[in-house]
Amino acid sequence: MRILIVEDDKKIASFLEKGLQEAGFSVDVSYNGVDGLSLALTEPYAAAVIDIMLPGLDGLSLIEKLRLRNIDIPVLILSARQSVDDRIEGLQRGGDDYMVKPFSFNELLARIQALLRRGQKHADASVLNVGELQLNPLSRQVTRQGEKLELPAKEYALLELLMRNSGRVISKTSILERIYEYNFDPQTNVVDVLVCRLRNSVDKEYESKLIHTVRGMGYVLRAE
Amino acid sequence: MRILIVEDDKKIASFLEKGLQEAGFSVDVSYNGVDGLSLALTEPYAAAVIDIMLPGLDGLSLIEKLRLRNIDIPVLILSARQSVDDRIEGLQRGGDDYMVKPFSFNELLARIQALLRRGQKHADASVLNVGELQLNPLSRQVTRQGEKLELPAKEYALLELLMRNSGRVISKTSILERIYEYNFDPQTNVVDVLVCRLRNSVDKEYESKLIHTVRGMGYVLRAE
């Protein structure tokens, strides 16, 4: 279960990171609001711990931007500002809990777990991840390294097929059957062409190549 | 929206009761754990504020009994015990938030609203928000940037469908099935035309476009 920390104080950030990792979470840290936002928009976090006073984009604006884009993960606000009005503002602008520094790590952990417990009801849709590639079947959105990719229908269908079977070799005839309606094997190279186009969309601009051909067999999607 | 208060200190109880009533909630009060439990088991509350130190049945045990019977309403614990360990225990035994007395009523209200906000996300009758669009299913009113939009029946139905599934791609056939009664796929372009009309009503006059087409798949409503 992944948690995002957005905190510019590096000591606090690493303290939180270690503690949450020990508690069994997978943790990402960002030291400013802008990076935090792009992470939160692209990675599937279960929750976030966000400081208010951040360089660039402040924490509350960050949360508002998340909510605007329907990122509904629970957010625990962490702040040095302890006045009641600050706390109220934090909660009203989209935070789910508010803790004042200095804080007890164990209480923070308990509060995060309380938030997660509540959220677990609505288990979110399974997002497919392969390496730096991410595909959300519901929104039909594909990103690589956080950048959005625009894929035409057939390319998208093929990519989804490959991602659902990542690591396994998919034969051309299998692709033909599943993406096209062909149940016979006509003399066509549509699949070759499709794979080529998908490569241009997905692999071309990037260093590591994810789509591999297995000569005589078919294709695999594999992160290496 | 109904809220339950379980608090043996009558001054605090009535203070809370008044404040929450002023905030628009319908409030029930019980002065001991046993009554509180039976109320919570029989009435449909949206949330509860529960003191820990109670005559008869203590607050934490009360919460556990509720959870045991699948009463999953959000619970805010109110307590004089302020040690970190007390707070952690309260959260771990099923509380969703923990406030120490003396407390600020406005902060308590904000915290309750944060809890309700989270729980209500998927409630049916609640107001739908996507970006600067707002739709109230009960009054059938739609606004964008606060301005009221007049939508014909079909356009309204489509918008509600899209808003209830914002971020998800809805196929044309799905629209055909859910807005029209067609279960087959006749040769018609009603959906295209309807979407076009809805765009004219909803997106045309505004800078940011909310209705996006996903070629070959359908349409999404997304704030961007």
Next chain:
DNA sequence: CTTCAACAATCAGAATTCGCATACATCGTA
């Protein structure tokens, strides 16, 4: 090491599909 055949990748133009806008027809209602 070279050659060759099978296979794969790529390219460009053609063909097709798709979505959009517009105009028109129909229907019910004030």
Next chain:
DNA sequence: TACGATGTATGCGAATTCTGATTGTTGAAG
């Protein structure tokens, strides 16, 4: 009747996909 809402028909333009030809790669045989 006049009007608004809604379904149908049509054509345009662009995005997408296919076809067929060409080029590139691989690995085994000679």
